[in-house]
Amino acid sequence: MSQLVTQFRRFFRFEGVSLQVVLVTALISYVLQINAIVGGEPLYLIAFYTLLPWIPLAMFEGIWKVKNYSMIAVLGLFTVLQIGHFAEHLIQVIQLNVLNGTVACPPPVDTIENAGRAIEMGLRTLAAEPSYYSVERIAKAGADGMPLLDANGDYIVGPAACAVFGQLDLEVVHLVWELVGYFGTGMVLLFFPRNVWLYVALLALSWHALEHLTITYFYYFDQAPLWPGVQQLWATVPVSGNSYMAVPAGQVETMLNFYQAGGKFGLMANNGLFEQLTGFDGMPGRATLHMGYNLAITVPTVIGFLVELRKLRSRYLEQTFKELSIDEVTRLSQKVQDVVFHKGDLVLKEGDPATHCYLIKEGKVDIVIDHGGPGEKTVAELRDGALLGEMGLLDGKPRSATAIAQGYVSCLVIDAVTFADLMNPGEGEFRSEATMQQVMRIADLRRADNA
Numbered sequence: 001m002s003q004l005v006t007q008f009r010r011f012f013r014f015e016g017v018s019l020q021v022v023l024v025t026a027l028i029s030y031v032l033q034i035n036a037i038v039g040g041e042p043l044y045l046i047a048f049y050t051l052l053p054w055i056p057l058a059m060f061e062g063i064w065k066v067k068n069y070s071m072i073a074v075l076g077l078f079t080v081l082q083i084g085h086f087a088e089h090l091i092q093v094i095q096l097n098v099l100n101g102t103v104a105c106p107p108p109v110d111t112i113e114n115a116g117r118a119i120e121m122g123l124r125t126l127a128a129e130p131s132y133y134s135v136e137r138i139a140k141a142g143a144d145g146m147p148l149l150d151a152n153g154d155y156i157v158g159p160a161a162c163a164v165f166g167q168l169d170l171e172v173v174h175l176v177w178e179l180v181g182y183f184g185t186g187m188v189l190l191f192f193p194r195n196v197w198l199y200v201a202l203l204a205l206s207w208h209a210l211e212h213l214t215i216t217y218f219y220y221f222d223q224a225p226l227w228p229g230v231q232q233l234w235a236t237v238p239v240s241g242n243s244y245m246a247v248p249a250g251q252v253e254t255m256l257n258f259y260q261a262g263g264k265f266g267l268m269a270n271n272g273l274f275e276q277l278t279g280f281d282g283m284p285g286r287a288t289l290h291m292g293y294n295l296a297i298t299v300p301t302v303i304g305f306l307v308e309l310r311k312l313r314s315r316y317l318e319q320t321f322k323e324l325s326i327d328e329v330t331r332l333s334q335k336v337q338d339v340v341f342h343k344g345d346l347v348l349k350e351g352d353p354a355t356h357c358y359l360i361k362e363g364k365v366d367i368v369i370d371h372g373g374p375g376e377k378t379v380a381e382l383r384d385g386a387l388l389g390e391m392g393l394l395d396g397k398p399r400s401a402t403a404i405a406q407g408y409v410s411c412l413v414i415d416a417v418t419f420a421d422l423m424n425p426g427e428g429e430f431r432s433e434a435t436m437q438q439v440m441r442i443a444d445l446r447r448a449d450n451a
């Protein structure tokens with residue numbers, strides 16, 4: 001368990017982005033969030049502005065993670081995606097069952113017709129022009145389509161139970177979210193074909209994607225008004241700022257398209273296609289059913305990710321120390337640290353004690369003797385994949401040269417104790433004769449170049 005916790009912390013901390021950048025991003029995010037709240041923006045816009053500054057940061061860190069950890073990082077991305085999707089459905093269920101919400105997605109809009117009904121009901125003045133904004137609060141409707149009242153005679157009001165980003169357009173948002181997760185999970189399975197949990201997640205994703213494909217088809221394409229039924233009418237009322245409330249204003253008999261008549265409930269939900277074709281009545285509501293679908297997807301995805309997270313290892317260490325087993329590279333990956341240098345930085349200084357060495361992941365480093373002195377001379381240039389500073393650890397002597405970054409340089413730091421284990425095939429933790437011989441050959445070539 002301790003190894004898994006260590007791997008988890010390492011994977012989810014910012015490694016490719018400096019702490020200063022993270023703090024500045026957090027400040028910008030907070031300012032945008034407060035501005036959106038004060039401006040009376042709807043929930044999805046508040047969430048959007050809050051997340052907006054983190055998007056480029058997350059993309060940069062994600063690219064860094066993929067470069068360092070390969071497909072485990074991609075699997076981590078889709079795991080976060082599925083957790084987010086489950087959270088979206090969980091929020092919708094809470095809105096519906098705890099906060100007196102109404103499943104009206106997309107929510108009613110403050111149109112001329114809806115504003116006119118509010119004027120007729122005496123709920124708004126003629127001077128209040130329609131805004132064409134979506135409502136945020138909805139008074140619950142009774143069987144007659146008129147508002148329900150509590151014991152005090154007030155409207156029973158709750159949110160439009162469309163979660164957060166579903167308020168944009170519930171069908172297409174969730175369909176895209178589902179398809180990205182579906183194809184992404186299928187892709188990572190090519191790299192982790194023995195991970196049974198990912199197959200379970202893919203099976204659940206397949207069914208859920210089919211549900212959303214069916215709903216989306218009904219929403220966009222099956223629009224012929226063939227089904228007799230009743231349509232809820234809404235009256236929209238300004239509340240404050242850009243916030244509007246929808247009040248039930250009765251029902252009207254009309255011909256409905258299949259989506260309005262029941263297609264929006266998909267295949268298996270209450271009032272869905274299964275119930276309409278069979279006459280059965282007893283399936284769970286759409287919101288609860290889809291939360292259950294996402295729970296069946298999220299749980300195996302998380303478990304599958306945690307299984308692979310135990311094997312988290314640096315791709316650079318794996319490429320450099322080819323003779324080490326996967327388990328050994330995984331253990332070695334936990335013992336190294338990342339460090340970044342910029343142009344002109346001294347990576348190593350001639351005469352300093354040798355306490356560590358580096359594996360260069362990206363960038364170029366000049367090896368200079370007598371740096372700043374009359375006999376200054378550049379004797380070598382090291383690039384991606386090269387070891388740097390290992391000679392001092394092997395000889396036990398001070399640094400024999402200065403290493404200067406030519407530009408941006410990203411390295412892994414291997415401390416002296418870990419390096420000694422790598423070089424001790426008899427008693428060290430890694431016990432690889434081939435790895436020791438590989439490092440010795442590199443050091444011999446370096447000595448020859450400096451001679």
